[in-house]
Amino acid sequence: MQAVVLAAGKGTRLRPLTEDKPKGMVEVDGKPILTHCLEQLVELDADEFVIVVGYLKEKIISHYGDEFQGVPITYSHQREQKGLAHALLTVEEHIDDDFMLILGDNIFQANLGDVVKRQSEDRADAAFLVEEVPYEDASRYGVCVTNPYGEITDVVEKPEDPPSNLVMTGFYTFTPAIFHACKLVQPSNRGEFEISEAIDLLIQSNRTIDALPLDGWRMDIGYPEDRDEVEERIQSTESKESTVAPQ
Template sequence: MDAVILAAGQGTRLRPLTDDKPKGMVEVAGKPILTHCFERLIELGASGLHVVVGYKKQAIINYYEDEFEGVPITYTHQREQKGLAHALLTVEEHIDDDFMLMLGDNIFEANLQDVVNRQREERADAAFLVEEVPWDEASRYGVCDTNKYGEITNVVEKPDDPPSNLVMTGFYTFSPAIFHACHLVQPSDRGEYEISDAVDLLLQSGRTIDAIRMNGWRTDVGYPEDRDAAEERLQGEAETEPVQSGVSTTSSGGE
C-alpha cells in the first residue's frame, strides 16, 4: 500500500517556527515532523511515499531527495492552498489501488495498524482513526456526526456548533473512489475543498467507511505549544522504555 503525505501548508499558526521552513521540517525530538511521519508509514508497510509539497517545497525536496530508508519518494506540487481534497487530487495519477493518507503535521503513537488492517480485510472504501476531544476543541477538526447506534452518518469540517466531540485525526486509508469524491467537492465557507466533505460524499453515496477509535495518542502540531507537547511525550516514552541487553535508552526521543 502506498502512502500519501500532505505537506503543502504554510504553517502560519506555527510562526515563528515556520518563518524560514515548511511546517513539516519543524523538528520535534531532534528530527523533522515529516521524518516521524515517514517512519510510521514505513512501519505500516508503505511501498512508496507520495509527498504533496507547496510552501518552501525545496527545503523538503533537498532534505529527503528521492527516497527514505529505501522507499521511493514522489513529489507533487499544490500550487495554491485550496484545501486537503484539492491537495489529494495532485497525486491521483500516481495511485491506482488502496492507499494510506497522513497529514504531515501530525505525530502518532497510536493504533494505525488497525486502520490499515481494516482496509485490507474489509475492502472498505475508507477507514480512518477517530478520537474524542474536549468539546471546546472540536471545532478545530472534521467532526463526525453519529446516529443513536454510534454509527457515523456524516462529517462536518470545523463547524461553529459541533454535533459531537468525535473527530477525524489525520490518518486515513482510502480506495481510489476518494478521488471521484474530491472532484465533486464544492468550496466550503472557508473557500477550501475539504477532505471531510469528500468523506461525507462517500458516506451519502452508500460507500463502506469504517471509523476506528484511537488507542494511544497523537499530536496535531498546529501551534508552537503543540510542538513542545509532542516533544515531551516522545521524550517521556524514550526515558521509560525498558533497557535491553547492550542497549541504553536516551531522552532524545524517537518512534
C-alpha cells in the first residue's frame, strides 16, 4: 500500500519547540516525530510515501529528500491548513488504490498491522484503530459509535455530549472513495474540513467502516509535556526488551 503522512501543521501548542521547525521535525527520543512514523510504515511494507507538507515545508523536504529507507517519497503541498479532510484532498492525484493514512504528530507502539490486514482481507472502505478514553476526555476527539460487528455506525467530531468514549486514533486505511466524501464536507464550527465528517458521509452511503481496538499505546504529540511522556514510554519499552532473556 501507499502511505499518506499528514505533516503540514504549525504545531502552535508545541511552542517553543516549533518556533523554527514544523511539528513533524520535533525530536522525540533522538529523532523527528516523522521518522518514527515512517519507520512504522516501512514495517507495514509501504511501497511509497506521500507526505503532506505546509508550514516550513523546506525543513522536511531537505531532511528526507526523495526516499526513506529505500521507499520513494512524493510531497504534496497544503498551502492553507484547513483541516484533515482538506489536507487529504491534496494527495488525491497521487493515490492509485487502497492506502494507509497516519497523522504525522502521532507515535504508536500498537497493532497497526491488524488494520492493514483487515483492509486487505475484507475490502472495507475504511478501517482504523479506536481506543477507549475516560468520558470526560472524549470530547477532545472524533468519537465513534459501533454495532455488535465492530463496524462504525456514527462519528462525531469533538462533541459536547459524547455518545460513547470510543475515539479515533491517528492511523487509518481507506479506499479512494474517501476523496469523494472529502469533497462533500462542509466547514465545521471550527472552520475546518473534518476527516470525521468525511467518514460519516461514507457511513451514510452504506460503506463499510471497520473499527479495531487499540492493542498497545499511542500518543498525539500536542504539547511539550507529551514529548516527555512519549520518551519515557519508549525508553521504558526498550529497557524491558533488553532485559528479556533469549529463548
